[in-house]
Amino acid sequence: MNVPQLCLKCQTTLRHGTLRMECPACGAHWPLNQSIPSYDSANYHGEVTQETIHDLIALAEQGHWLTAARTMFRDSNPELYDYIADLNRASWIPILPIGQNSTVLDVSSGLGALTHALALNYHHVVSVEAVAEMVRFSKLRLDQEGLKNVDLIQTTLAGLPFSTDTFDLIVLNGVLEWVREWRSSGTSREAQIAVLSDLRRLLKPRGVLVIGGENRFGYTSFLRPRGHPRVRSITRMCSWLDALYRRLEKPGFYRSLADSPKSDGPYTHSPNGYVDLLRQAGFPVVDLWWPPNGYNSPHTMLRASNRAAIRSYCDFDRRYKDRLHGYALARQVRHWAVVDTRLIHRTLPDVIMIAAPSGDRDEQLHSGVPLLAAFEKQHLPGERYYADSLTTHPYKNKAVLTVGSGNTDTHAVVKIANVTLPGAEIVQQSYQKLQRLHAGFTTTDPFLAGSIPSPMGVVRVGSLLATMESSADGSRLLDLVLDRRYFDRRDRVRRHLERITSWLIASKPALDASASDGLIDAIPSEWLVAPGRDTGAEPGSAPERFSGAQHGDFYPENIFIDEDSQRLCVIDWDSCATGYPPLFDWFCVVTGLYYTHERVGGLPRGQTVEFTSFRQTYFEASWFSEVIVSLSHQLCDRLGLDSARLLEYFILYIVVRYRQFLSHSQFEEKHYWGPLNKQLYEQYYQFLLKNQTQCCFWKSPAPGLL
Numbered sequence: 001m002n003v004p005q006l007c008l009k010c011q012t013t014l015r016h017g018t019l020r021m022e023c024p025a026c027g028a029h030w031p032l033n034q035s036i037p038s039y040d041s042a043n044y045h046g047e048v049t050q051e052t053i054h055d056l057i058a059l060a061e062q063g064h065w066l067t068a069a070r071t072m073f074r075d076s077n078p079e080l081y082d083y084i085a086d087l088n089r090a091s092w093i094p095i096l097p098i099g100q101n102s103t104v105l106d107v108s109s110g111l112g113a114l115t116h117a118l119a120l121n122y123h124h125v126v127s128v129e130a131v132a133e134m135v136r137f138s139k140l141r142l143d144q145e146g147l148k149n150v151d152l153i154q155t156t157l158a159g160l161p162f163s164t165d166t167f168d169l170i171v172l173n174g175v176l177e178w179v180r181e182w183r184s185s186g187t188s189r190e191a192q193i194a195v196l197s198d199l200r201r202l203l204k205p206r207g208v209l210v211i212g213g214e215n216r217f218g219y220t221s222f223l224r225p226r227g228h229p230r231v232r233s234i235t236r237m238c239s240w241l242d243a244l245y246r247r248l249e250k251p252g253f254y255r256s257l258a259d260s261p262k263s264d265g266p267y268t269h270s271p272n273g274y275v276d277l278l279r280q281a282g283f284p285v286v287d288l289w290w291p292p293n294g295y296n297s298p299h300t301m302l303r304a305s306n307r308a309a310i311r312s313y314c315d316f317d318r319r320y321k322d323r324l325h326g327y328a329l330a331r332q333v334r335h336w337a338v339v340d341t342r343l344i345h346r347t348l349p350d351v352i353m354i355a356a357p358s359g360d361r362d363e364q365l366h367s368g369v370p371l372l373a374a375f376e377k378q379h380l381p382g383e384r385y386y387a388d389s390l391t392t393h394p395y396k397n398k399a400v401l402t403v404g405s406g407n408t409d410t411h412a413v414v415k416i417a418n419v420t421l422p423g424a425e426i427v428q429q430s431y432q433k434l435q436r437l438h439a440g441f442t443t444t445d446p447f448l449a450g451s452i453p454s455p456m457g458v459v460r461v462g463s464l465l466a467t468m469e470s471s472a473d474g475s476r477l478l479d480l481v482l483d484r485r486y487f488d489r490r491d492r493v494r495r496h497l498e499r500i501t502s503w504l505i506a507s508k509p510a511l512d513a514s515a516s517d518g519l520i521d522a523i524p525s526e527w528l529v530a531p532g533r534d535t536g537a538e539p540g541s542a543p544e545r546f547s548g549a550q551h552g553d554f555y556p557e558n559i560f561i562d563e564d565s566q567r568l569c570v571i572d573w574d575s576c577a578t579g580y581p582p583l584f585d586w587f588c589v590v591t592g593l594y595y596t597h598e599r600v601g602g603l604p605r606g607q608t609v610e611f612t613s614f615r616q617t618y619f620e621a622s623w624f625s626e627v628i629v630s631l632s633h634q635l636c637d638r639l640g641l642d643s644a645r646l647l648e649y650f651i652l653y654i655v656v657r658y659r660q661f662l663s664h665s666q667f668e669e670k671h672y673w674g675p676l677n678k679q680l681y682e683q684y685y686q687f688l689l690k691n692q693t694q695c696c697f698w699k700s701p702a703p704g705l706l
């Protein structure tokens with residue numbers, strides 16, 4: 001036990017007895033249950049019923065906590081499963097201004113996801129929880145994970161047995177709303193200030209407090225993809241109502257205290273209200289972030305002060321949904337009401353706050369983020385980086401941080417992985433790949449200069465490995481394409497596609513050269529095996545191997561176009577590999593444009609425009625399909641490919657995409673997108689087989705038709 005526990009009556013350091021914690025001064029004592037000290041407790045309350053959690057514990061005792069959670073919730077309640085299992089719920093770790101040697105307090109740690117993540121990143125964690133069942137589950141979890149740097153303690157906010165200046169970090173996730181439960185007198189606000197002041201006392205002078213909470217006036221809504229199922233239909237009608245509903249219903253996913261006798265509902269604030277509250281409690285410095293998907297799914301985090309980024313996020317979200325699910329008037333109205341009126345900035349539904357008691361901290365806690373400081377040191381003199389936004393995905397061991405430099409007004413992209421978790425090597429390998437490709441791209445052809453990000457450095461800080469690269473100039477093609485008038489301007493579309501074609505031709509020598517020196521891996525050969533066939537290669541039927549490297553994820557989201565210079569910059573080279581069928585990148589970008597003859601209206605729930613777009617792009621005559629066919633022939637000519645095989649290459653593209661998604665869906669946690677896309681590409685494949693003669697690549701017309 002690294003953090004001393006104090007007598008709650010006389011503050012003397014307690015002695016660890018065999019069955020209890022004892023005060024040598026006043027004789028007070030508290031029991032140890034299975035070696036866990038218990039200072040205070042609360043009646044059961046949680047995300048699931050007490051009966052369910054008993055089943056979960058029983059299952060975890062027989063096997064492994066993760067298997068138990070997976071068995072019970074992965075399919076029946078994926079939201080809850082993520083809540084328990086996804087370590088990226090602590091996505092904010094890389095942007096905290098504290099070092100790895102820190103001592104951390106996780107308050108009301110529940111089923112232990114944050115405690116688990118914190119233990120992988122910091123020297124020592126104290127995890128406190130009031131409910132016995134939660135403590136029991138966390139104990140199993142920590143033991144089974146072999147995490148020995150955690151003190152698990154059963155207690156409430158009213159009984160924290162620690163001394164002043166103990167912690168470098170205190171985490172209060174979804175707790176502040178409920179603190180009145182632990183106080184017998186005063187208003188909710190007074191209770192919150194009292195709790196925060198008490199935590200400030202436990203914090204070291206240079207420590208930080210992280211709070212995840214809901215905004216009192218949050219509109220909670222159209223950006224929250226996974227709302228409570230019972231309010232979903234209402235969400236579509238009116239998001240304000242949704243917010244109200246959530247308050248009234250206290251849906252199970254957010255931990256509720258419905259069975260507590262004192263419950264008068266949660267008490268939350270507006271973002272400014274939180275800042276005020278924190279100031280009063282002795283935290284003059286507050287860094288406010290918006291997690292659009294809720295503070296329990298902070299896979300995207302935007303700095304609240306960065307209004308432009310918030311607006312463009314909302315704008316993108318609306319346009320993307322319009323394109324994918326069909327145009328819906330209600331969505332436009334909501335966007336107008338919330339975003340265009342700028343109400344969004346006052347009504348951010350959830351906030352994550354990083355607060356510091358020390359006045360000498362930079363206003364936005366820019367300084368002292370160890371990862372950024374390490375890059376600053378590498379890039380002396382004069383860079384001062386600050387984090388602007390953070391993006392990760394459930395379970396993925398990679399986070400992307402966009403950073404700005406206050407001094408030089410440059411921007412960069414930092415990719416981060418935790419080396420104690422599987423998959424961290426991908427970030428490093430990807431960086432080496434970028435270095436190699438960048439060198440090739442700059443020497444072979446001046447036309448290609450600047451068309452791939454510049455590698456800027458690698459650092460290792462504690463458990464985190466991070467690489468930095470320059471950010472792309474120009475507009476992201478996806479953003480351009482999502483404009484609902486994009487396909488109205490045919491010349492511009494044609495120009496973009498021609499530009500991409502030229503780039504694919506020009507980059508080939510550099511890609512081929514990189515492929516030959518062994519840094520670029522080959523895709524698995526079974527990715528070329530058609531759906532429904534066994535991948536265990538039958539003798540004599542080994543799939544054809546293709547040489548040369550391709551980007552592998554050449555979607556409009558990874559392509560930037562500068563409209564003035566018409567220069568292209570292609571980012572995210574993680575999937576760059578050899579062995580993709582010819583024109584794979586080309587088919588990726590064309591498919592990703594989501595072309596349709598006309599704007600698609602609102603589709604039934606759950607349907608997307610993807611299949612329609614696939615059919616209209618490749619199987620129905622249009623000006624667009626003429627452009628695609630013509631440029632495909634041009635690519636064949638210039639890349640030395642046989643244009644008679646275009647249809648075959650196209651089929652192989654579908655096959656590889658299908659196999660890619662299949663292999664992703666086999667990573668068990670990728671339940672949220674793997675299977676869906678696998679089905680989509682299987683559908684494409686079947687459709688293509690049945691309608692080959694209608695495909696635009698069938699005996700396709702000779703070039704020069706346009």
Ligand SMILES: [Zn+2]
Pocket residue numbers: 007008009010011012023024025026027028
């Ligand atoms: Zn005592």
